[in-house]
Amino acid sequence: MKIRILAGIFLVAFIAACTFDPLYDPLDRELERLLPDKGKFELPSASEFSKIPQSEANPISQDKIDLGKLLFFEPAFGVEAMHYQSLQTFSCGSCHVPSAGFRPGRKQGIADGGYGFGSQGESRIKLPIYEENEIDAQGARPLSVLNVAFVTNSMWNGSFGSDHVNIGTEQMWGVFDPGTAINHENLGNLEGQNIEGLKTHRLLYTKELVETYGYKEMFDKAFGDLPESERYNRKTASFAISAYLRSLLTDQAPFQKWIKGDLEAMSEQQKRGAVLFFGKLGCVSCHSEANLGSNTFHALGVKDLFENGGLKTNINDRRNLGRGGFTGREEDYYKFRVPQLYNLGDGGPYFHGASKGSLEEVVDYFNNGVAENGRIPAGQLSPYLQPLGMTDEEKADLVAFLRDGLRDPNLQRYVPTKVLSGLCFPNNDDLSRHDMDCY
Ligand code: HEC
Ligand code: HEC
Numbered sequence: 001m002k003i004r005i006l007a008g009i010f011l012v013a014f015i016a017a018c019t020f021d022p023l024y025d026p027l028d029r030e031l032e033r034l035l036p037d038k039g040k041f042e043l044p045s046a047s048e049f050s051k052i053p054q055s056e057a058n059p060i061s062q063d064k065i066d067l068g069k070l071l072f073f074e075p076a077f078g079v080e081a082m083h084y085q086s087l088q089t090f091s092c093g094s095c096h097v098p099s100a101g102f103r104p105g106r107k108q109g110i111a112d113g114g115y116g117f118g119s120q121g122e123s124r125i126k127l128p129i130y131e132e133n134e135i136d137a138q139g140a141r142p143l144s145v146l147n148v149a150f151v152t153n154s155m156w157n158g159s160f161g162s163d164h165v166n167i168g169t170e171q172m173w174g175v176f177d178p179g180t181a182i183n184h185e186n187l188g189n190l191e192g193q194n195i196e197g198l199k200t201h202r203l204l205y206t207k208e209l210v211e212t213y214g215y216k217e218m219f220d221k222a223f224g225d226l227p228e229s230e231r232y233n234r235k236t237a238s239f240a241i242s243a244y245l246r247s248l249l250t251d252q253a254p255f256q257k258w259i260k261g262d263l264e265a266m267s268e269q270q271k272r273g274a275v276l277f278f279g280k281l282g283c284v285s286c287h288s289e290a291n292l293g294s295n296t297f298h299a300l301g302v303k304d305l306f307e308n309g310g311l312k313t314n315i316n317d318r319r320n321l322g323r324g325g326f327t328g329r330e331e332d333y334y335k336f337r338v339p340q341l342y343n344l345g346d347g348g349p350y351f352h353g354a355s356k357g358s359l360e361e362v363v364d365y366f367n368n369g370v371a372e373n374g375r376i377p378a379g380q381l382s383p384y385l386q387p388l389g390m391t392d393e394e395k396a397d398l399v400a401f402l403r404d405g406l407r408d409p410n411l412q413r414y415v416p417t418k419v420l421s422g423l424c425f426p427n428n429d430d431l432s433r434h435d436m437d438c439y
Contacts, residue, residue, distance in 0.1 A: 027272060034275065043290055044251065045249060046249055053246070058187065058239045064222045064239060066222075067222045069415075072091065075090055075428040076420075077213075088423060090111035090114065091111070091426045092241070095142045096142060098412070098415045099411070101146060101346035102248065104124075105122045106124060108354070109138070111137075114427070126311060132311050135311065138312075139314075139317040141352055152165070155337070157322055160189045160192055162184070162192075164295060176318055177326065194238035195234050198234045203237075207232040214421070216232070223236050248414055252408045254405050254407070255406055266401075269400040270404055270405035271401075274401045292342065293339045294338040295338075296337070297336060299335045300385060301334075301373045305319075305352070309354075321334065322336045334380050343406070343411065344403065344407075350362045364395070367388045369385045369386040370385070
């Protein structure tokens, strides 16, 4: 009798221990098993400077981040517009819209020469007075700038940055894209890219403009170590913006909380999707770094932007060649960098040519494993492109992980409440002001 009671107590205690054991959920256990080094996927927070990858030429400081946060959205420096009607109406944020996951909220970003905003960029169109070739727009869907600190060689073709995968490509710097000659200066991939980006996007910084719009004190604080003559220009603006971009981390996404031990942060469905992503589907073999992208290049055979309604681009756009368009090496043709995967649920479209409007369509594309772009030679295509045989339930689980498990719900912390000029942002044309209810 005593033994039975004792056994009963043990049994109750055992069941209770299992129930309250945080690892009892078999899905958590499965995911833990698939991610023995899950710390590798943990993103730092914006204030953990020492954990954020950065360039020796531009150590991160709070003063630089604070300045960059305003400059990224400030239309006042848009003084190199092609027509006066568009003066001071655009910013980096015109194409990297925070509420659209720092992507454009539409197939193509348009800054100078664009008109309108909608609710998150989707309604922007070409201003009629601009010729198509006069607008500022590129032949690929803008990449997100979220978690870009983990990108060693930026752009879809990885053309910026002097080290990592660009070691050995030195003779190509400046050849097909003159801007990439800046790699020779070893400033850091983002720092170099953004100096060129400020020119491409028709943004100018001079001492006079910086003073006029109230930014002198912030430049002085962030770059006080430089002589005055070197303090107010595209280089310092790029350094401030790059520090800000490095702080754009999605560390509040449910998957991030789960990594840090909050096992309730993801729903059962999101966990099932994560198990597929890190397990049998092998998505992680390419989406392998902390931002769930990687600095490697693959041809998935998707269509290009000119086929999906992009302006100012065509079949001969070098961007269509992917990595090969930069290196000139045939083996790199049609291969694109693996993009980060956070906050994709904030708005499509997806892939470099914006060929998919929803995450369901992206998952179907991977599941079918058939190239949609007939111009890509079969030998170039990634061997991953094979039917995956997913069930409808598995597809829905994977979408739930991508859309919600990887969504930081609080990106608003990275957006200023106003910019110092007092202009409306990210766009300042009449229609955008009307759309954003900003006057
Ligand atoms: C007209 C739209 C447009 C504007 C304005 C714009 N961008 Fe972009 N951005 C893009 C496109 C398109 C890409 C991808 C181009 C490519 O890879 O071929 C991109 C890529 C980037 C990347 C690379 C991300 C990565 O993962 O490699 C960074 C960083 C970036 N932009 C920062 C900026 C900054 C800073 C500004 C303001 C100076 C800016 N962008 C303004 C369209 C725009
Ligand atoms: C062989 C490497 C590889 C594998 C494996 C892989 N991806 Fe990707 N993924 C890429 C590349 C490269 C791109 C960009 C392709 C392009 O636009 O040309 C991409 C793009 C994406 C995008 C669109 C992101 C955006 O910004 O538009 C999503 C979503 C995505 N992948 C999810 C997945 C999922 C889910 C799996 C597993 C079923 C997976 N990937 C497996 C390489 C890979």
